[in-house]
Amino acid sequence: MFTGIVEAMGTVQGIEGTDEGKRLAIETELEGLTVGDSLSVNGVCLTVVSNTQEVVRTDVVHETLLRTDLGSLVPGDRVDLERPMRADGRFDGHIVQGHVDGVGVISVLESEGDSLRVRIDVPARLARYIAEKGSVAVDGVSLTVTATGDGWFEVALIPHTLKVTVLGLRGVGDRTNIEVDVIAKYVERLMGGTR
Numbered sequence: 001m002f003t004g005i006v007e008a009m010g011t012v013q014g015i016e017g018t019d020e021g022k023r024l025a026i027e028t029e030l031e032g033l034t035v036g037d038s039l040s041v042n043g044v045c046l047t048v049v050s051n052t053q054e055v056v057r058t059d060v061v062h063e064t065l066l067r068t069d070l071g072s073l074v075p076g077d078r079v080d081l082e083r084p085m086r087a088d089g090r091f092d093g094h095i096v097q098g099h100v101d102g103v104g105v106i107s108v109l110e111s112e113g114d115s116l117r118v119r120i121d122v123p124a125r126l127a128r129y130i131a132e133k134g135s136v137a138v139d140g141v142s143l144t145v146t147a148t149g150d151g152w153f154e155v156a157l158i159p160h161t162l163k164v165t166v167l168g169l170r171g172v173g174d175r176t177n178i179e180v181d182v183i184a185k186y187v188e189r190l191m192g193g194t195r
Contacts, residue, residue, distance in 0.1 A: 002040045003093035004135075004142025006080040006165045010041075012073050013055055021061045024073065027054055028081055038098070040082040042166065043140030043177040044068050045098025068100045069175040080140045080166050093142030094135035100177045102126050104138070106170055107152065116157045117146070118167070122178055127151050129180035129188075137179040141165050 010028035026041065033039065033056050037048045046058035065071040073079070085091065104126075108119035120138065122130070130136055130153045134145050141161065147154040162168035170176065 001085055002045070002082050002096040002098055002140070003085050003091060004043075004082070004096040004137045004140060005093045006082050006141055008081045009078045009164065009166060010056075010081045012075050012077045012079060014075055015073065018059065020059060021065050022071070023049070023057055023059050024070070025055050025057050026079060026081070028056055029054075030056070030081055030083065033083070038084045040080070040084075040096070040098045040140045042068070042070065042079050043096070043098065043137050043179055044070055044100050064100075067102065068177050069103050070177075072175065078166050078169060082140055094137075095182055096137045096140070096142060096179060097182055098140075099179065101129075101180050102178050104176050104178045106172055106174050106176060108154075109170075109172055112156070114159045116162060117154055118157055118170075119152050119154045120176060120178070121152045124151055126178060126180055127153070129184040131181075131184070134184075135181050137177075139166055139170075139176050140179075141167055 008030050010026040013027050014025040016023045033048050033051050038045050049059050050057040060070050104120040104122040107121045110117045132145050132148050143155040145153050146156050
């Protein structure tokens with residue numbers, strides 16, 4: 001489990017095709033990663049398959065490439081990285097599984113002082129789980145929803161978030177990985193919903 005508090009940005013160094021999908025090589029300053037560890041990459045839970053002093057490699061299967069924006073990464077792209085929360089760790093952010101529900105598209109970026117208001121268009125199947133003042137993970141970043149509408153939601157990005165996550169590099173038209181609140185999905189399921 002993750003919390004949506006990004007620890008570092010990494011840089012994609014290389015991408016190899018594999019029979020199962022792709023292998024990403026990511027340069028990172030994160031220490032202590034070992035083979036078999038989980039690692040959130042732009043909000044997607046991946047497994048470390050090799051690690052050298054500064055480059056970690058993860059495999060991305062076809063299913064993940066279909067449901068996320070990881071298939072559009074190219075060498076030089078920056079990515080958000082977070083290690084799983086330790087059982088004895090401090091819980092910031094919100095419950096983030098790293099199981100991306102779909103892809104959203106940034107439709108509005110508007111400065112508000114040093115902060116930025118961001119509107120993201122999402123499919124209707126995801127929009128129903130997003131509530132004003134609720135939590136959402138965008139590219140692995142835990143954010144509070146500030147407004148919702150028909151097929152969209154908004155978040156406010158403070159200067160710190162803009163500086164230390166890939167969200168500060170995004171523009172209108174860019175795709176983002178969206179993970180809705182898992183509690184909302186379970187409630188729907190328990191109430192006899194279709195998910």
